Amino acid sequence: xxxxxxxxxxxxxxxxxxxxxxxxxxxxxxxxxxxxxxxxxxxxxxxxxxxxxxxxxxxxxxxxxxxxxxxxxxxxxxxxxxxxxxxxxxxxxxxxxxxxxxxxxxxxxxxxxxxxxxxxxxxxxxxxxxxxxxxxxxxxxxxxxxxxxxxxxxxxxxxxxxxxxxxxxxxxxxxxxxxxxxxxxxxxxxxxxxxxxxxxxxxxxxxxxxxxxxxxxxxxxxxxxxxxxxxxxxxxxxxxxxxxxxxxxxxxxxxxxxxxxxxxxxxxxxxxxxxxxxxxxxxxxxxxxxxxxxxxxxxxxxxxxxxxxxxxxxxxxxxxxxxx
Amino acid sequence: xxxxxxxxxxxxxxxxxxxxxxxxxxxxxxxxxxxxxxxxxxxxxxxxxxxxxxxxxxxxxxxxxxxxxxxxxxxxxxxxxxxxxxxxxxxxxxxxxxxxxxxxxxxxxxxxxxxxxxxxxxxxxxxxxxxxxxxxxxxxxxxxxxxxxxxxxxxxxxxxxxxxxxxxxxxxxxxxxxxxxxxxxxxxxxxxxxxxxxxxxxxxxxxxxxxxxxxxxxxxxxxxxxxxxxxxxxxxxxxxxxxxxxxxxxxxxxxxxxxxxxxxxxxxxxxxxxxxxxxxxxxxxxxxxxxxxxxxxxxxxxxxxxxxxxxxxxxxxxxxxxxx
Numbered sequence: 001x002x003x004x005x006x007x008x009x010x011x012x013x014x015x016x017x018x019x020x021x022x023x024x025x026x027x028x029x030x031x032x033x034x035x036x037x038x039x040x041x042x043x044x045x046x047x048x049x050x051x052x053x054x055x056x057x058x059x060x061x062x063x064x065x066x067x068x069x070x071x072x073x074x075x076x077x078x079x080x081x082x083x084x085x086x087x088x089x090x091x092x093x094x095x096x097x098x099x100x101x102x103x104x105x106x107x108x109x110x111x112x113x114x115x116x117x118x119x120x121x122x123x124x125x126x127x128x129x130x131x132x133x134x135x136x137x138x139x140x141x142x143x144x145x146x147x148x149x150x151x152x153x154x155x156x157x158x159x160x161x162x163x164x165x166x167x168x169x170x171x172x173x174x175x176x177x178x179x180x181x182x183x184x185x186x187x188x189x190x191x192x193x194x195x196x197x198x199x200x201x202x203x204x205x206x207x208x209x210x211x212x213x214x215x216x217x218x219x220x221x222x223x224x225x226x227x228x229x230x231x232x233x234x235x236x237x238x239x240x241x242x243x244x245x246x247x248x249x250x251x252x253x254x255x256x257x258x259x260x261x262x263x264x265x266x267x268x269x270x271x272x273x274x275x276x277x278x279x280x281x282x283x284x285x286x287x288x289x290x291x292x293x294x295x296x297x298x299x300x301x302x303x304x305x306x307x308x309x310x311x312x313x314x315x316x317x318x319x320x321x322x323x324x
Numbered sequence: 325x326x327x328x329x330x331x332x333x334x335x336x337x338x339x340x341x342x343x344x345x346x347x348x349x350x351x352x353x354x355x356x357x358x359x360x361x362x363x364x365x366x367x368x369x370x371x372x373x374x375x376x377x378x379x380x381x382x383x384x385x386x387x388x389x390x391x392x393x394x395x396x397x398x399x400x401x402x403x404x405x406x407x408x409x410x411x412x413x414x415x416x417x418x419x420x421x422x423x424x425x426x427x428x429x430x431x432x433x434x435x436x437x438x439x440x441x442x443x444x445x446x447x448x449x450x451x452x453x454x455x456x457x458x459x460x461x462x463x464x465x466x467x468x469x470x471x472x473x474x475x476x477x478x479x480x481x482x483x484x485x486x487x488x489x490x491x492x493x494x495x496x497x498x499x500x501x502x503x504x505x506x507x508x509x510x511x512x513x514x515x516x517x518x519x520x521x522x523x524x525x526x527x528x529x530x531x532x533x534x535x536x537x538x539x540x541x542x543x544x545x546x547x548x549x550x551x552x553x554x555x556x557x558x559x560x561x562x563x564x565x566x567x568x569x570x571x572x573x574x575x576x577x578x579x580x581x582x583x584x585x586x587x588x589x590x591x592x593x594x595x596x597x598x599x600x601x602x603x604x605x606x607x608x609x610x611x612x613x614x615x616x617x618x619x620x621x622x623x624x625x626x627x628x629x630x631x632x633x634x635x636x637x638x639x640x641x642x643x644x645x646x647x648x
Contacts, residue, residue, distance in 0.1 A: 001327070033363050037359065037379065041356075049419070055361065055375070059373070063375055067414070074419065078418055080418055080420065084419045084421065093402075094398060095375075095398065096393075096404065100424045
């Protein structure tokens with residue numbers, strides 16, 4: 001059994017290769033078995049502590065167990081990140097554990113590459129201006145992943161509720177050779193951007209659909225509970241709506257409320273990454289079309305990423321037999 | 325995150341301390357949450373491949389995820405053990421993974437100490453003769469654990485379907501300073517033993533209850549599916565029947581068939597380790613009484629053992645708040 005630490009994860013999960021691997025994987029299908037098991041513990045101070053196990057098994061190929069904790073009081077109590085995780089990758093021919101992998105690094109690379117695949121399939125190839133909403137842990141990865149998918153982007157804006165964090169992210173990106181600037185007026189920035197990626201913990205929509213530029217692509221990452229929501233109803237009605245996986249619509253506040261109020265229906269969700277990568281649904285239809293993809297994740301994506309990581313680690317080309 | 329390898333596990337999980345820790349833990353109760361998730365993949369050559377996740381969470385104290393695979397063709401195809409596993413121990417105050425632990429070593433120590441606790445509570449304190457049925461991976465641990473619980477044992481017999489393996493186990497035990505001898509006639513050995521521990525993959529009972537000596541204690545380890553069974557109906561009717569946990573009776577072939585045929589009823593199961601350790605039910609009532617405990621395991625026991633291991637690893641005395 002090997003330990004694969006964060007540095008090695010970042011080395012192995014190059015954005016270009018990972019986005020291509022995700023595209024290849026979505027041309028096939030899901031691992032044969034995948035599921036989730038969630039435990040919650042109430043917290044007197046607010047949101048509950050959560051422990052999630054996401055297993056996936058592709059026979060003869062790999063078994064992945066992703067273990068995640070989300071302890072909302074960590075920052076205040078221990079100055080530690082809310083989310084911690086490890087991935088355990090098991091050889092599915094022998095049942096022997098091959099590697100225990102730093103989960104945080106995988107999650108950053110995985111989530112941002114999932115979004116970038118959406119952009120590669122849906123945004124305008126000539127996109128030049130990107131707006132990053134939110135300056136949390138994921139934000140620098142989302143910027144890098146989107147720049148990999150759309151290398152024509154010349155102008156990166158960052159907006160964050162606490163402006164100082166937007167400026168700090170711009171500095172961090174400068175260190176990576178990426179020119180970005182913090183902006184103060186979200187609405188103005190929204191009206192200028194070709195690609196908007198939003199990764200916040202918002203429960204009240206702050207991204208206004210009526211301001212979107214014709215041809216814009218919106219990437220929604222934040223909402224992973226029914227209570228969370230980043231984009232308002234106008235985004236849903238103006239954009240052609242996509243998801244990474246159909247199941248996302250059953251879990252995210254981005255859809256649950258709007259479905260209930262009849263703003264859009266599940267039939268208005270045009271497709272997911274499987275349907276797009278398999279050519280079963282059309283992506284962008286015109287230069288003026290506004291597109292949106294809600295990134296919801298799922299154990300199948302964790303599986304693909306872990307398999308790509310293990311293949312790279314062993315110097316093998318990426319391959320998966322997932323097809324169900 | 326630390327890796328705790330097999331050598332270190334064996335060092336930390338001393339039988340005496342572990343049996344005492346299990347007794348202490350059973351005076352309290354279960355971890356607040358515990359469960360299991362089982363995946364199966366059919367195998368053209370026979371028994372299915374299995375992947376099991378057993379999580380347990382005691383708030384503020386620990387989260388354990390035990391991951392186990394059972395791949396029945398491993399021996400023939402790869403000369404590898406059928407069962408492979410790892411334990412992931414997470415700090416339940418922070419959600420951060422503290423250790424990834426070699427599972428095979430833990431399982432050997434845990435299962436044998438669970439059985440030995442049953443013997444400590446149920447067998448005659450003056451037991452002198454032990455019979456080990458089966459010479460698989462667990463057998464040397466069961467012998468050592470039973471000898472720890474009952475140091476008066478002077479005579480260890482080993483019976484195995486393939487006699488050569490019994491002889492090899494006797495040699496192995498000699499290397500550990502334990503005198504044991506392989507025996508050829510199971511029935512004769514059964515009639516002589518004060519303590520009988522059986523750990524086989526039998527589907528047809530081979531331990532005959534009518535041969536049991538008055539005062540004997542029977543420890544059944546093998547059957548963990550409805551199809552498996554080690555002891556015949558006479559063992560159930562002659563012995564006072566105990567289990568490590570009540571849920572064991574719903575899973576093991578040691579009970580399912582006999583319950584269905586009315587040989588005994590669930591009410592005939594006198595108690596489990598919680599009831600025994602908490603003094604809610606009486607153990608052995610007389611020197612002549614025959615007792616039996618079916619060892620079925622469960623994620624709560626994995627949790628106790630992992631907590632004991634972590635406490636020892638950090639030089640702390642064992643403690644757990646489990647009480648539900």
